[in-house]
Amino acid sequence: MTLKNWNRREFLWGMSQSALALLVMGRVSGQVVTASKPTEVLVLGAGLSGLYTALLLEAKGLSVRVLEARERVGGRVQTLDDIPGKPEAGGQALSEKYHRLLALAERLQVPTEHSKGVDKELLLYIRGQVVLPQDWAVSTANQLAASERQVLPQKLLSHYLRQHNPLESASAWINPKYADLDIPLDKYLLAQGASNEALRLIDFDLGTHFNSIKSTSALWALRNDQHDQTRSKQSMHIQNGNSRLPEKMAASLKSPVQLNKIVESIHSQATGVKVHCSDGSKFDADYVVVTLPFSVLRQVEITPPLPKIQAQAVQELPYTAVTQIHFTVRHPFWETDGYPPRMWTDSRLESVFPIRDEQGRVQSLVCWANGSNAKQLDAMSADALAKYVTSELKRIRPGTEGNIDIVRVVSWGRARSLCSGCLFPLCPRTNPTLSRQNG
Numbered sequence: 001m002t003l004k005n006w007n008r009r010e011f012l013w014g015m016s017q018s019a020l021a022l023l024v025m026g027r028v029s030g031q032v033v034t035a036s037k038p039t040e041v042l043v044l045g046a047g048l049s050g051l052y053t054a055l056l057l058e059a060k061g062l063s064v065r066v067l068e069a070r071e072r073v074g075g076r077v078q079t080l081d082d083i084p085g086k087p088e089a090g091g092q093a094l095s096e097k098y099h100r101l102l103a104l105a106e107r108l109q110v111p112t113e114h115s116k117g118v119d120k121e122l123l124l125y126i127r128g129q130v131v132l133p134q135d136w137a138v139s140t141a142n143q144l145a146a147s148e149r150q151v152l153p154q155k156l157l158s159h160y161l162r163q164h165n166p167l168e169s170a171s172a173w174i175n176p177k178y179a180d181l182d183i184p185l186d187k188y189l190l191a192q193g194a195s196n197e198a199l200r201l202i203d204f205d206l207g208t209h210f211n212s213i214k215s216t217s218a219l220w221a222l223r224n225d226q227h228d229q230t231r232s233k234q235s236m237h238i239q240n241g242n243s244r245l246p247e248k249m250a251a252s253l254k255s256p257v258q259l260n261k262i263v264e265s266i267h268s269q270a271t272g273v274k275v276h277c278s279d280g281s282k283f284d285a286d287y288v289v290v291t292l293p294f295s296v297l298r299q300v301e302i303t304p305p306l307p308k309i310q311a312q313a314v315q316e317l318p319y320t321a322v323t324q325i326h327f328t329v330r331h332p333f334w335e336t337d338g339y340p341p342r343m344w345t346d347s348r349l350e351s352v353f354p355i356r357d358e359q360g361r362v363q364s365l366v367c368w369a370n371g372s373n374a375k376q377l378d379a380m381s382a383d384a385l386a387k388y389v390t391s392e393l394k395r396i397r398p399g400t401e402g403n404i405d406i407v408r409v410v411s412w413g414r415a416r417s418l419c420s421g422c423l424f425p426l427c428p429r430t431n432p433t434l435s436r437q438n439g
């Protein structure tokens with residue numbers, strides 16, 4: 001196909017092959033592309049979606065420019081290379097079922113490998129008490145109903161979703177016959193017999209899919225449960241850090257990604273599309289493909305406005321708040337107190353995970369909170385957060401006192417436009433006094 005002659009229909013068809021949720025804007029329908037030069041496309045955002053789109057379009061002979069707001073590519077894939085153990089701030093694991101991504105990694109010669117997965121052993125900290133999982137059923141911290149007492153707190157949600165999940169597959173959730181399950185998750189769980197204590201604990205273990213059991217649809221939770229049951233149990237990652245894949249994708253493009261270009265407005269007109277960035281730069285193209293998260297797109301001026309249903313999705317689609325606090329370890333306190341380093345708590349800090357190297361040695365720790373707990377941490381000033389986290393961990397695990405240092409805070413919910421940890425005051429790069437504050 002002569003790509004300079006791509007019309008709108010062919011362009012949209014070509015884009016649909018990427019199977020990504022993208023917004024494509026450009027010439028008014030029916031407009032004939034008369035220019036003798038190849039069709040020019042702007043791709044907004046250099047996360048996996050934007051980079052993959054750009055690679056596909058370049059392979060078709062189009063002239064593609066990628067605009068990225070940050071000073072790095074990868075978006076919500078970000079390996080924290082400067083923290084021991086190289087924890088992943090964003091996308092953690094791939095699955096053997098990510099066929100398209102794995103094929104791309106192979107083509108670009110980016111090696112992948114199987115992951116060891118998170119530690120199975122953990123310490124519970126509930127209602128102010130330290131409990132080992134084997135003691136949970138008889139612990140005085142366990143205030144679940146008699147029928148629930150044997151179920152570990154982190155298994156309660158799947159316990160209730162799985163016993164009567166009516167969906168025959170994850171994709172069945174959009175079938176209108178299940179519309180009556182589109183109710184708040186807490187109401188659904190209560191109807192399934194969950195106690196109030198079970199609901200309280202479940203709200204500390206919602207993962208990255210939900211903000212709270214009150215604001216999540218039971219239908220979506222049941223969909224995720226089905227998805228979890230069928231997905232590959234063997235997780236994978238990119239060797240040496242997941243960021244290596246978007247970096248290689250970007251390096252494989254003919255035109256380098258233009259970094260530090262914060263898109264502020266997109267104007268579609270009969271002759272093409274104009275994009276304005278916050279630094280005053282302007283870009284023209286025949287089409288623009290928008291891969292910005294909706295939480296960001298809400299703040300971008302789009303003319304003419306999106307069709308009503310799209311505009312509503314952009315405005316209303318919820319994103320889960322995730323906040324991570326990364327620590328280096330001065331002394332392995334778990335060797336002193338004898339408990340596993342991984343913790344599951346009913347505190348605002350939620351969970352703590354060890355980051356291990358290939359040999360299984362703990363390199364650093366990450367405290368990971370989601371949803372409303374993440375939002376409450378995000379609302380604190382840098383100083384208040386450092387004090388709060390240090391004193392909470394000391395309360396939960398006295399051995400942490402003086403033995404860990406906060407080295408980075410990553411909030412995916414707080415920074416609305418750029419999201420990344422380096423924007424945050426707790427980052428040692430922006431606050432070199434931090435290690436002294438916590439020392």
Ligand SMILES: Cc1cc2nc3c(=O)[nH]c(=O)nc-3n(C[C@H](O)[C@H](O)[C@H](O)COP(=O)(O)OP(=O)(O)OC[C@H]3O[C@@H](n4cnc5c(N)ncnc54)[C@H](O)[C@@H]3O)c2cc1C
Pocket residue numbers: 044045046047048049050067068069070073074075076077089090091092093094208261262263264291292293296322412417418
């Ligand atoms: C904590 C966390 C854990 C996750 N774990 C997993 C997992 O284990 N497995 C999995 O499959 N997925 C996981 N995900 C999801 C996965 O990371 C994302 O689905 C994926 O990276 C999204 O890619 P994207 O290109 O669509 O969006 P993004 O990666 O968000 O890319 C959008 C890009 O647009 C840029 N941008 C933003 N605003 C502007 C602007 N105004 N102008 C120009 N550019 C802009 C951003 O900087 C970014 O680079 C996780 C996500 C998070 C946050």
